[in-house]
Amino acid sequence: MEFVITEHTHCDLISIAGRIDSYSAPKINQALKSLFNDGHHNLVVDMRDVAYISSSGILVFVNAQRQLKRQNHGEIVFAGISDLVYSAFELAGFHQLFEFFDDTISAVGKF
Amino acid sequence: MTKKTFAGNYRNLEEISTYIINQAEQAGFSSKEIYAIQTAVDEACANIIDHAYGGEDLGEIEIEVKKIKNGIRIILEDEGRAFDPDEVPTPDLESPLENRRERGLGIFFIRQLMDKVIFDFSNAHKNTLTLIKYKGG
Numbered sequence: 001m002e003f004v005i006t007e008h009t010h011c012d013l014i015s016i017a018g019r020i021d022s023y024s025a026p027k028i029n030q031a032l033k034s035l036f037n038d039g040h041h042n043l044v045v046d047m048r049d050v051a052y053i054s055s056s057g058i059l060v061f062v063n064a065q066r067q068l069k070r071q072n073h074g075e076i077v078f079a080g081i082s083d084l085v086y087s088a089f090e091l092a093g094f095h096q097l098f099e100f101f102d103d104t105i106s107a108v109g110k111f
Numbered sequence: 112m113t114k115k116t117f118a119g120n121y122r123n124l125e126e127i128s129t130y131i132i133n134q135a136e137q138a139g140f141s142s143k144e145i146y147a148i149q150t151a152v153d154e155a156c157a158n159i160i161d162h163a164y165g166g167e168d169l170g171e172i173e174i175e176v177k178k179i180k181n182g183i184r185i186i187l188e189d190e191g192r193a194f195d196p197d198e199v200p201t202p203d204l205e206s207p208l209e210n211r212r213e214r215g216l217g218i219f220f221i222r223q224l225m226d227k228v229i230f231d232f233s234n235a236h237k238n239t240l241t242l243i244k245y246k247g248g
Contacts, residue, residue, distance in 0.1 A: 019128070022157040023121035052128065052146075054153050055216040084146040091223055092216060 003031060010111035011042035013104060017049035020057030029060045032076075036067070041074020044107040048080035053088050062094050075099075079107035112177040119160045119189065120167040127156055127174065131185070134176045138183045140246055147224040148183065148244050154217035155187055155240055163191025163238055182226070182245035193232035 001024035003016045012035055020028060035043065045061070061076060068074040077099045081089075089095040101107035115130055117123045131152045135145040156172055164170045173188040196218055222228050227243035 019125055021121070021124045021128075021153055022160070023124055052149065052153070054150065054157065055220055056157060059216065084143065087143075087146070088150065088220070091220060 001027065003028065005031065005035070007040075008044075008108050008111075011044055011108060012040045013044045013046060013108060015046040015049070015104075018051065020050060020053040020060075022054060022056045025054070025057045025060045028057070029064075032060070032064045036064075036074075041068055041071075042111045043074070043076045044101075044104060044111075045076060045078050046080055046104050046107075047078050047082070047085060048104075050081070050085055053085050055088075055092065058089060058092055058094055062097060065097055077101060077107050077110060079104040112175065114173065114175045116171050116173045117156075118168060119156075119164050119170050119172050119191075121157070121160065123172075124153055124156060127172070128153055130174070131176070135183060135244075138178050138246075140183070140244070144244065144246065148185070148242075151221045151224045151228075151242055151244075152185060152187070154220050155242065158217050159187065159189045159191060159238075162194050163189045165192065179243070181247075182243060185242045185244075187240045187242070188237050190237050193238050195232075196230050 001016065001018035001020060003014055006013045006015070014031065016028065018024065065076050068076065079101045080103055081100055086095065086100065099110070101110070113134065117127055128149050131149055132145055135148045140148065159172055160167055170190050175186040177184045221242070225242045226245050227241070229241040231239040
């Protein structure tokens with residue numbers, strides 16, 4: 001798993017490639033924490049190149065989103081998620097916690 | 112029938128998935144079914160590392176894959192602590208998303224995605240998890 005963070009005017013774009021599993025999820029968690037600590041609370045996660053997400057990966061995003069909602073400050077949205085990866089969010093019922101966009105341009109435009 | 116043994120650590124989850132995906136492809140499953148099988152095995156292995164061994168590199172995971180009539184049977188064995196899957200709480204899908212508890216999501220995924228899930232802790236030295244998936248099931 002690799003990721004690249006690009007700063008935009010009103011949000012940050014995190015483009016992830018590969019698998020988000022118990023091995024890589026803590027690395028994503030760390031990246032999200034660093035962004036929050038630096039005052040970056042609006043995040044677009046580009047999932048176009050993510051082939052797989054496990055429950056531990058989903059929970060990283062769920063817990064981060066909960067933290068943002070509790071603080072009433074910022075939001076995580078997804079872009080370009082594949083049907084199979086989306087189905088894992090759906091199975092857990094957590095798809096309702098996030099907004100999903102077809103592409104990064106429309107997701108970044110939300111903020 | 113094929114059998115492979117992996118050291119129980121998170122780094123190996125990707126290699127385990129590659130192995131399982133290849134086996135499921137050879138068995139003729141659809142991409143949706145292959146993703147389901149991949150998820151079930153990945154969650155099961157993560158649970159073995161987390162709960163049976165209680166950490167990384169404390170034991171091995173043996174995976175046996177067998178094509179059965181119209182499906183696949185995957186047997187995972189470990190030598191860690193036995194745990195009662197019935198005591199793992201089912202995720203509370205009814206409570207609000209903001210504060211829903213999240214334990215047991217891995218086992219919930221496994222049970223939802225596979226047609227048969229059998230935990231066997233009767234052997235004192237090893238735990239066995241049998242996962243069966245049928246095509247078009």
